[in-house]
Amino acid sequence: MGSGILDRLQRKERVAAIIKILSDNPNKVFSLGYFSEFFGSARSTLSEDIVLAKKVVEYLGCGKIETISGAAGGVKYIPGLSDINKDAFLKELCVTLSSPDRIIKGGYIYMNDIVFSPEISSKVGLILASYFIEKNVDYVITVETKGIPIALMTARALNKPLVIARREVGVTEGSSVSINYVTGSSKKIQRMSLGKRAITKGSRCIFIDDFMKAGGTANGIIELLKEFECELVGIGVLVEGASDKKLVSDYISLLTLETVDEENGIIKIYPTKND
Amino acid sequence: MGSGILDRLQRKERVAAIIKILSDNPNKVFSLGYFSEFFGSARSTLSEDIVLAKKVVEYLGCGKIETISGAAGGVKYIPGLSDINKDAFLKELCVTLSSPDRIIKGGYIYMNDIVFSPEISSKVGLILASYFIEKNVDYVITVETKGIPIALMTARALNKPLVIARREVGVTEGSSVSINYVTGSSKKIQRMSLGKRAITKGSRCIFIDDFMKAGGTANGIIELLKEFECELVGIGVLVEGASDKKLVSDYISLLTLETVDEENGIIKIYPTKND
Structure with a gap:
């Protein structure tokens, strides 16, 4: 002051x-x-x-x-970032993420250092926020754990509260609502829950996460928000997997992961064309 | 540019x-x-x-x-925040947190809206970071979930990477190290794990969390970091519970929760005197 x-x-x-x-x-x-x-x-x-x-x-x-x-x-x-700054940032991120030593058994790539980096997550948050600025968002919602930093930075850029759905119910949240949902890729049944006081009825939410395979988690969020009589008005992720058929149609991804070739040590990832 | x-x-x-x-x-x-x-x-x-x-x-x-x-x-x-700004912010936070409708069965107080708020967590992060600026910190570490936003904002202020220990091992992290530890207050055995690539050997870390009861989790972090041949050089939490005897001696808390009186609907919480 x-x-x-x-x-x-x-x-x-x-x-x-x-x-x-x-x-x-x-x-x-x-x-x-x-x-x-x-x-x-x-x-x-x-x-x-x-x-x-x-x-x-x-x-x-x-x-x-x-x-x-x-x-x-x-x-x-x-x-926000100007188009030039944004393109340069996303291209550099692709170079970093293409490094063969990021390949993890099972066809995954190691991204924790990227999604937990304050510098990177804050830029990713800025970019994701820019897609939802006109959506009259009330809350940014994510599911623990890896999407939290990006979701927080998106919420910060939008000046809106962050809400985190949990895998297990905590004792410090009071009553909560749980739902079961089916993951899109591995067809496993998963559970997520949210404290009853976390969201006001009738709110507009966007779901932010680090990675989307088929979009099963996004569908879970839609179900969960229905229990709160809230609407999901947008989905934004840092990376989407190209190979999985998507269960949701309307979403933004910044990067597309096309190939993780474990045998030959090749990762193909590029900025998504969202227009 | x-x-x-x-x-x-x-x-x-x-x-x-x-x-x-x-x-x-x-x-x-x-x-x-x-x-x-x-x-x-x-x-x-x-x-x-x-x-x-x-x-x-x-x-x-x-x-x-x-x-x-x-x-x-x-x-x-x-x-950073000037002393005047910091004092005003922490006092206001105490007023917010003292509201009787925050009492949760079991003697807890509801803090999710506070610790997940981008505006509040970024100020808390600034303040916590100011205590560790001279400590030559390499990483900020936390355990999922509720401490993540504050830890991320602390890491951002210090310009250091954030590392998140998990309760369960994820498939996307590669090999990881797990330890068991005993919670200080409820004497339960808990588990935390960290991907092997998350931290470089010989690093200096600070542990940041939203709440400290007895400090069992902090002790768990010390054990976990030993496995990585890393040193814990500081602990910072937003709130400490006054009633529990602490297992760790050297830590910073911003607020002290003295009483949660469920029967009479009274919460007593005040800024900690750290000097």
Whole structure:
């Protein structure tokens, strides 16, 4: 918060302060009045600051600052990556993930270091969030465990709460609802549960995960959300497996894993064409 | 990245751009040469920009920008909260957590909405990270599930990888090491496992979790890390229970839960005095 000890900021510092505040609070609306009080500057001055802040964000290719007019108006920062930055990031990720030493017996690839990396998961979250920004999302939901970092970063970019469905019911969640579902690929019966207080009835949710084979888990989430009278309005995953026939039709994946050839040590993975 | 289409930035925009870049990459060193090339400005000009950036971060009470001298030198942003901001945040959290409707049968309090909140977990992560900044940490480790968001945000603030120990071994992790440990409070035997590739031998780790009762899980982590010839150099939790005798002595907690009085609907929780 502004400190009385320090001098009032000049424009060259104020623009930076505005960007820092907006950037730390993605998709949160700040009124001009808030900034005016915070910096002790006139609204007209701050309007000019915000024009400069918009230019900086555009220059960096890291999203945009949007002005909302009207009584509840103000400005908010919508984080994102420019197409150039996004393409470069996803291509680099494919190079990293194609390394033969990532092959795990059974045709899997090792991704834990990628999906648990704060730097990578935050960029993946930014990108996934950008597909759902217009969907009026109330919650981001995932199933433990490996999708949590990406889902959290997506929720952070959208400024919405994260909800985590559990495999086993914990004692610290109070009453919960459990459902059984069938995995799409191995046809196994699995269970997931969610605490009754986790979601408000009638909410709109998106499901975010690290990997989608056939989409059985996504179907499980749809079932689970029905129990809460909530709607799944989007699905986003970092990687989809190309070989499995999908049980869900409407989803976003950033990367497509085409081949894991254990015998010859070859992984083929490329950015998904989502358009 | 800088775009040729846009004009070169002026100081009032450049300071903002520098803060945005540093802020998006906490604890990562950027050389003056990097900024010089990125903005097409002289190093001496950028030195002056950075003085202004430092002032802004100080003004906002959100950490500091540090200059590292020498050949590998440059600047980095160490995120943090000023004491005033930190105290206000933790007190507000205590008010939220004291609400009687959070009481769960068995003497627990419902915290999922708090620990899964992107906004709250990122602030908690910032605060926890600040205690371990001098510890030369290589990894942040946690156990699934509820500690993951806070641990990820701590890892993000420290710019270090996150590692997640699992309750059950997944097929996508390759070979893994499992240990059994005894919970401190309920004396139950539990199991945790970690993929062999998750951590490099000889690393320094901190354990981050949402809640500590007696510290049995922390002891489990110490055992697990021994199998990897790694050392636990710090423990940080959001909440500790006041009633349990602790099995570990050296840890940081942000909040202390003193009482959960189910009968009278009273929760007593306050910021921990760590000094």
